[in-house]
Amino acid sequence: MKSNIHKIIFILFFFSIILNFAQVKISGKVTFKNKGIAEVNVTLKDTYDGATTDASGNFSFETSEKGAQKLTFTHVKYYEIEKPITIDDQNQTINAELKEQINEIDAVVVSAGSIEASDKKRATALLTPIDIYTTAGADGQISSALNYLPGVQKVGEAEGLFVRGGTGTESKIFMDGSLINNYFSSSVPGIAGRDRFNTSLFKGNIFSSGGYSALYGQALSGALMLESVDLPDQSSYDFGVSPIFLNAGFQKLSDNKNYSYGATAGYSNLNLMQKIFNFNTDFIDAPQGFNGDMNFRLKTKSGGFLKYYGMFDTNTMGVKTESLEPNYDFSLVKLKGKNTYHNLSFKQKFGKYLLNVGTSYSYNQSDLKFSTETNNAESGESQVLNDGNYINFKAVVDRKINKISALRGGFELNNANEKLNFGEINKNYRDLISSAFMETDLGFSNHLSAKIGVRAENSSYLNKTNIAPRFALAYRLAKDWTTSFAYGLFFQNAESKYINSSAKLDFQESQHFIFQVQRSTEGRSLRFEAFYKKYDELIKTQNIIPNADQNQQVQTAFNNNGNGFAKGLELFWRDKKTFENIDYWISYSFLDSKRDFLNYPFSLKPNFASEHTLSVVAKRFIPKWKTGVNLSYTYAKGRPYYDIITKEVNGEMVNYPRNQGRLKDYNALNLSFNYLPNLGKKDAKAFTIFVLSVSNVLGTKNIYGYNFSQNGNSSAIVPPVNTFVFVGMFISFGVDKTQDAINNNL
Template identity: 40%
Template sequence: MKKFIIFLTTILTSTVLLAQIRISGSVKDTKGRIIAGASVVVKDSYDGGISDSVGYFSFKTFEKGNQVVVAKSTGYKTVETQITISSEAIVTNFNLKEEVTELKAVTVTAGSFEAGDRKKASTVLSTLDILTTAGGNADIVAAVKTLPGAQQVGEQEGLFVRGGTAYETKQFIDGTVVNNPFNASVPDIASRGRFSPFLFKGTVFSTGGYSALYGQALSSALILESIDLPDQSQATASLSAVVVGAGLQELAKNKKSSWGINYNYTNLAAYFALVKQKPDYFHIPEFHTTDANFRIKTKAGMIKFYTSYGASNIGLRRPDIDSLILKDAFSIKNHNFYNNISWKENLGNGWKVNTGFSFSTNRDELYQQIQNPSNTPTTTSYSWIDSKNFTTNSRQDLTQIRTVFDKRLSGISVVHFGGEYWYGYTNTNYNNTNYILKDNFAALFSEADLYITNDLAAKVGARFENSSIINKSNIAPRISLAYKTSPGAQMSLVYGEFYQKPENNYLYSNPTALGYIKATHYLINYIKTNALQTFRAEAFYKKYHNLIITPPNNIYYNYGDGYAQGLEIFWRDKKTFKGLDYWLSYSFLDTKRQFNNYPSQLQTTFAATHTASLVVKKFITKINTGFNFTYSYATGRPYYDFIANGNKYDIKDQGKTKDYNNLGFSLNYLTKLGKSYAVIVASVTNVLNSDQIYGYNYNYSGTYKEAIRPPAPQFYFIGLFLSWGVDKRQDAINNNL
């Protein structure tokens, strides 16, 4: 009996083994690269195996007939194949297509520097970077000027990018354009931006080729995204010889809403008493700024409201360039009111909506007077001197509404489409003559982010615009491509057309005689990045069309043109030197344009051929102190003296300024004062006391020129910043290690 059982068992075992069929093969990706650890199973069964280090798999199955074999691996799309199992071993090979994911997919990087949590690989400047950039004094644009593409222009506010004027760069907050992003200024002295870097969580500095979702910026867009809910409630206070302020941010107990308010008062009287200024200020610069916010979390989104009000008063005298005894007195009073509300919501089924509304009004009251040595108004027998007397009262209103819909396509590809409407109203009274401009501006846009693979992506879009004041329309196509060349490295190509209305001062006489000014952008860039280092190189060519020409007869027309081309390099490194963070940027710019009163294509007065910046930051934890240095350099910029000759201008004098050099330093000491967390900040610009000349002003006859310099060679700042509820000191330490 025992022998019979052994024999029967042997027969049954042999039968079972003969009934099993072996399935084997390999698993690779679409480029023929081995995929180890892939799971290969017969669908709806327990039979399967795992690919080994060379991508080979092998297993046996009892299944018979028509079956489905499934191969899957993390990061790849699942593949199924039909097989027929009979009595023969089966060999089947799999080629898995890589799954396109947000973490692995390539992104278009040409033409933009991004900062924020969403795209850490592209992060360039965080809020802390802006606050600790030496010489920037916590001004967003001052920090952005250390990036390639931006020019070191100190005699007027604005961001000058790749041969473009300040007017050709626009700032956007949560999608809507900001009409007056800088404080009121006086001639030959730049003003700082109105908005604190603490307001924003994300920043995109576009040096060219920006998204079709934005428009009316010929050269560049600075796109800012405000923060959502704060982490917790806090109170803040600041004290210095220049500014005092306080703020409160309150987070609801359920952490679904928050509100906040801030106020700052700036008066430079005490500072000017210590640091002498070249102009004679008869009204010391004085600023009142206040802002408030409210944020609420919705079912699947966020509503954010922000409002700000600013008032300023500045008055100064300078010697009149056409006289040995007379003076030019200039005064400006400014009131600015800005409001922005936005709503983002996930609508489900791959749909999202982002809509916003903003309203701003800006009022300037300014005058210029010729005054005698006793500082009283006077007149002369010379018309070219008396014509300098003027008064201007100006109001600029801008109302906007904008809506963008997002629809997710297959994978992570998304199509964006929407529209916006602007109503602009300007009322200017110049020497008791009124000039009114009204414009109804509308735009439609659509753009698709297409991810073909994790290594290849495209952004294709177009924008349609119509302006009632010039009675013109345009269509602007924009195309971008990005290809991942290796892990952490990629290349991008961008082409786009960009339009912008002429500035208001050209539109007062006959606006319909003018059309859009236009620029065509071509960009190529290479970027290689990891968690601690970023290398970026970009070449560009920009062609200008239909620029405004202003001949002596004051009949303006769109006959101007020009170009800008160059190469830019950026390197940021937090790895090589322990505890040291630095970045280096360099820009080469070749640009010429014929516009305004230029008689031919000339290098513009705001464009330097070579520009470079080195920013170095070192935080020493033992003493809780950060030391920051910024060195900026630019070759001399051209200057011209034009003289009318019939219906055109000739160049009477020209040259180049001396090279620009500026070494800035700041330190941040973190401590506690009672129950408050404290940061003591000290900074100075132009440490080496370099003679900085931005250009020249000419007298009426052109026989004398005067250098345009800063009001004082250096600017000093010492301030104390307190917070209750949030310890920002640890953030400063963590972000600088």
């Protein structure tokens, strides 16, 4: 028995020696640009023999295969290669050099100057509609929510996006590629107009605080590109009710889910809230307005998409203030405004080409009446009546060259026809701006890409043409770290309200230099950006009085001798991962800016630019309580203010500051709560959310600026109310939005 066991052991040992002698060791190193690549699968084709490279790119395995074979090297980020190999009795060393496989997922994206909120892969700050609605202090407005991002100044007395030392009119807003003229509602001096557009209309946005694409023009500072929603997931009905507004709407999706249509209507009135709260502003006619909109969306059989959106709104208000002029007790201003906007866009692929065509039309009328009052008797009435018709048309053709490179080009027409009547000033301003542009995205590798573009514009009013080159470069420093640089030249016509004479003017221009470093991981993002802007050809104005018995002055442009600069540093940090159910972000901006423009007598810090701005936003959703708690805080260093008048010196009209100073620092803490009573109910036919929002909880008495009279009297420009409380209820039938709240899209 023992003899048989010994024989078996001997036979097995003998065969193992034979097999060991028969196996050959194959080893080597896999590299890319002389650096080892880990996790590369190295195998003999059609066998189970192989290995995976280590952190240095080395591999080693043994095989008993003989003769002609093929050695394959595979990795998801590199092109697969095969190497022929002849296996005999000798160990072999096989090295391989791989080529990077360029793809859209891994490619670095140029992002200097931009915060994109429609493509999560590229987003620095994802601002979804629910995100905006639940940002405390934003009042559900896109423009207000952007005030909590770096680069945007908090300027409460005027509407617009004040970006990096630029005025509110130097940033333009686009919908599906088409320019929106009069995005904000009409208002009276010292009170900012509100967004006219419903936030839920848009599925995403790209906010560029500089260095933006050649597809967009006529903006010296920034651009906000809004993208409207496509077909809804299902039909729905929505209602909203609060002490200040009432609205209702519906969206109907076809049975075959290839088209939809819908409409909304609303009414707002601030009269009740004025009786409850202690308003700073004496509204003799409380702000009120009607609005409505309609939409139609169609997906064609060939994959194209047609969208139509139309809206109208009217708003009225009257404000009474203490008169700064002698012999009068009060000043009165009354507003009647109305607006309509229509947008039609079409997108279709034709082979390798993508066509985007869009057109929009808007009409805006603002009727302002100024008067003074003594012993309840009105006198000295004047009227500013402005009618504007605007048509925009844009066509873009896009062709992909490879997975991450593309070429696009097109043209744009923007026609403005404005009529203004104010005292002795009666003008009809007409201008057709014709533009052509071309741009290319160049992907050199997954680590390096560039965007090069050029835009040319011609203004019929100025009878001049400009050419604006744009350039941007992005490079991946490490796995999660990227850096970008952008340069661009930007032109813009002077605001038509300053064109009240036959002065020969030119385009205003600015140059942007932007450097960015960004780190993005799942749930966290960090962005540092430095910028420098140089302004040239800014318009200079003089104050004129339309009628001798009127106190209102207007500024009239007379040349383009203005200039200026803006430079600064910005930091943005957002974290949705560290703390459970908490999303927060912190943004800080430092701005150093000076301008010699409008009626400034020399180079001054603009009265809309704050040197230091800090914003903190935090959001927490508590599933157990079915409640979301949101807070925001903003601090801004006090802005400068000036009382600039025109005086005749040696037969020449000159401007000089009669009074100047600095406002106190701005502080505001805001708080909001969202309660979802039907959270957790399965198959709920209706979704309800209650909202309670408190703006400026601490009641800080902020000052936006000062009004000055001809004789030097002044009064502070303050918010209409120091602390405002909003309570509302929103109901949706047919669409369950519970998951949006649970997923912390707040």
